[in-house]
Amino acid sequence: MSDKAILEYDGNTYEFPITKGSENELAIDIKTLRSASGMVTIDPGYKNTGSCESAITFLDGEKGILRYRGYAIEDLAEKADFLEVAYLLIFGELPNKEQLETFHNDIKEESQVDEEMKKILDAFPKTAHPMGVLSSLTSALIAFNPAPVDVSSETAMYRSIVRILAKFPVLVAWTLRKKKGLPLDYGDNTLGYVENLHKMMFKKPNEDYKKDTIAISALDKLLILHADHEQNCSASTVRIVGSSHAGLFASLSAGISALWGPLHGGANQAVLEMLQAIEADGGDTKKYMGKAKDKSDPFRLMGFGHRVYKNFDPRARIIKKAADEVLGNLGIEDPILDIAKGLEKEALEDEYFVQRKLYPNVDFYSGIIYRALGIPTDMFTVMFALGRLPGWIAQWREMRLRGEPIGRPRQIYIGENHRDFVDLASR
Ligand code: ACO
Numbered sequence: 473m474s475d476k477a478i479l480e481y482d483g484n485t486y487e488f489p490i491t492k493g494s495e496n497e498l499a500i501d502i503k504t505l506r507s508a509s510g511m512v513t514i515d516p517g518y519k520n521t522g523s524c525e526s527a528i529t530f531l532d533g534e535k536g537i538l539r540y541r542g543y544a545i546e547d548l549a550e551k552a553d554f555l556e557v558a559y560l561l562i563f564g565e566l567p568n569k570e571q572l573e574t575f576h577n578d579i580k581e582e583s584q585v586d587e588e589m590k591k592i593l594d595a596f597p598k599t600a601h602p603m604g605v606l607s608s609l610t611s612a613l614i615a616f617n618p619a620p621v622d623v624s625s626e627t628a629m630y631r632s633i634v635r636i637l638a639k640f641p642v643l644v645a646w647t648l649r650k651k652k653g654l655p656l657d658y659g660d661n662t663l664g665y666v667e668n669l670h671k672m673m674f675k676k677p678n679e680d681y682k683k684d685t686i687a688i689s690a691l692d693k694l695l696i697l698h699a700d701h702e703q704n705c706s707a708s709t710v711r712i713v714g715s716s717h718a719g720l721f722a723s724l725s726a727g728i729s730a731l732w733g734p735l736h737g738g739a740n741q742a743v744l745e746m747l748q749a750i751e752a753d754g755g756d757t758k759k760y761m762g763k764a765k766d767k768s769d770p771f772r773l774m775g776f777g778h779r780v781y782k783n784f785d786p787r788a789r790i791i792k793k794a795a796d797e798v799l800g801n802l803g804i805e806d807p808i809l810d811i812a813k814g815l816e817k818e819a820l821e822d823e824y825f826v827q828r829k830l831y832p833n834v835d836f837y838s839g840i841i842y843r844a845l846g847i848p849t850d851m852f853t854v855m856f857a858l859g860r861l862p863g864w865i866a867q868w869r870e871m872r873l874r875g876e877p878i879g880r881p882r883q884i885y886i887g888e889n890h891r892d893f894v895d896l897a898s899r
Contacts (some may be wrong), residue, residue, distance in 0.1 A: 476489055477490060481622065487646055488501055495532070499522045512884070514884050519796070523708060523879070526867070527541070528863070529702040529863070530541070531701065536781060536785065540700055541564055543562065545697065545788065549693050550789050552566070554666055554692050554699070555666075556572060556855075557696045558694075558861075559572065559575055559742040561699055561863055562633060562865050562866045579638040579665065581638070582635045582637075583658070585646075589643075590646075592608070593646055593650055602651060603728060603857070607728040610728060619636060620719055623873065626826065634726065641665070641668070641672065641673065643856060644657065645659070645669065645673045646672075646857070647854060648854070651851070657675055664692045665687050668694065674772045674813070680873050685738075686798060691845065694859060698834065698859030699859055699862050699863050700860070700863025705862065706730040706731040707864060709723075710730075711867050714872060715871060720865070720868055731857055737857065740842070740852040741776035742774040743780070743835050744808070746775075746842060747811050750811055752816075754852065757814045761773070761819065764824075765824045773815065774830055776819060776825070776830045778831070781831060782829035785832065785834055787833075788831070788898060791815075791837040791838050792832070795844075798845075804844050809840050812837060867893060
């Protein structure tokens with residue numbers, strides 16, 4: 473097999489090396505394209521562009537494979553907990569018992585959020601979308617931790633990573649409690665990471681917190697499944713913002729905004745709202761299948777389709793099973809789950825969806841579990857953000873440690889050519 477690609481244009485020949493990944497993915501390395509030929513590539517939505525080399529997550533969309541640092545998502549979701557997975561993603565290896573304990577203790581040390589932050593939260597109306605609140609609070613944290621991270625120091629990097637892993641769940645819980653009109657809670661450092669999150673979110677002021685093992689283990693699994701997904705919209709945002717050497721928290725805040733959109737993480741909210749609308753409309757799934765296929769109708773079947781997966785999203789398989797288990801264990805019968813299963817069955821047999829290789833994605837069933845756990849619909853994407861936090865951190869850290877250049881794409885200009893200025897009076 474040749475190790476170079478040849479481009480011929482206008483009587484000239486240009487050669488470019490081929491780069492091979494550890495799973496044998498091939499890429500044409502066009503770093504010298506513009507200086508050699510004067511041309512750039514154009515690829516809206518970066519459908520064919522590898523923006524970086526990365527050792528964090530491997531996914532094969534055709535085969536439906538997802539691995540974090542080489543470990544299958546199925547194994548991690550079954551056998552690991554969220555904090556172990558966070559450590560794995562960020563530092564590259566599964567922690568041993570001692571490393572995990574130190575990591576957790578360091579997180580606990582940093583788990584206070586400055587009281588002044590409450591004033592910022594207070595200024596939001598109760599009706600504010602939780603993703604907007606979370607993004608603002610994450611950005612506001614910078615004011616209380618203003619020192620830039622010295623990326624040449626492993627210790628400084630570690631400290632700032634631990635700091636955000638500690639404070640972010642508090643912000644998530646506060647966002648929910650503000651929405652529900654509950655007093656803010658600081659959690660309990662004797663609890664596990666996800667258990668503490670659960671307590672901070674749900675503890676009632678007039679009752680002792682009761683540990684809910686089903687809810688905690690469901691949350692843990694959902695967070696793991698969302699923890700990274702290589703160069704998706706929000707991870708790419710984090711990398712590109714970080715590439716200007718903006719700090720970690722600023723990059724994360726931008727990532728949260730990118731995740732908010734309904735074509736990305738916001739799909740989990742959109743799926744549930746769609747399922748509720750179908751239920752309210754009499755449960756006629758065929759009608760909505762028709763709308764999804766009608767090109768003159770903007771409606772899309774939310775939770776279906778993926779830029780990379782042209783096969784089952786492995787996370788969707790795990791979440792569908794978990795939805796059955798969690799609802800079963802909690803003794804909940806949710807008609808929305810039946811509507812979702814009905815839609816999935818119809819879509820998988822429908823020529824439109826089959827031809828375009830549209831399968832359920834991670835968000836198709838996750839909202840049903842969140843709903844069963846008592847999490848309001850507009851908080852779903854906030855939960856996704858917490859899950860994705862280690863992935864964003866890992867992507868940012870890798871980008872900075874590799875000394876990647878500032879992200880700055882080119883364009884093909886299609887506007888007006890030079891024109892003479894016309895005075896206001898003459899226009
Ligand atoms: N419902 C109906 N048709 C769809 C859907 C859908 N959910 N998704 C894609 N299609 C159709 C498109 O109309 C297009 O049809 P065409 O070839 O006849 O024009 C074809 O399938 C390809 O779709 P694109 O939009 O070109 O695919 P792209 O890779 O750009 O988009 C995306 C992927 C954004 C995820 C898309 O499938 C979608 O909008 N899905 C619904 C939203 C969603 O669930 N997003 C969450 C993704 S997972 C995540 O980010 C966590």
